[in-house]
Amino acid sequence: MTPTGQCLNSDDSACAGPVHEYTSRSGATTSERCERHQGLHDEIMDAVERGLQERYPGYDSPGSPPPDWFDEANAGERWDDDY
Numbered sequence: 885m886t887p888t889g890q891c892l893n894s895d896d897s898a899c900a901g902p903v904h905e906y907t908s909r910s911g912a913t914t915s916e917r918c919e920r921h922q923g924l925h926d927e928i929m930d931a932v933e934r935g936l937q938e939r940y941p942g943y944d945s946p947g948s949p950p951p952d953w954f955d956e957a958n959a960g961e962r963w964d965d966d967y
Contacts, residue, residue, distance in 0.1 A: 891903050893921040899920060901918050902919060
């Protein structure tokens, strides 16, 4: 990606702070955001992560036990499958 120096969320005209290139939490993508919008994005992603941890405790930890409702017989999936 060629840096443009423009905030990805600039269409809402509430940008604040310099624009930087940020790497996604997965490390797979980058995006350019002003400091304000990156802060808002981080808050949203933190809330998503908390929700996932509440519903699927330890989902991101290899070897974690599956939730009580998980049944390997459904769709032939395993809790600890590596994709």
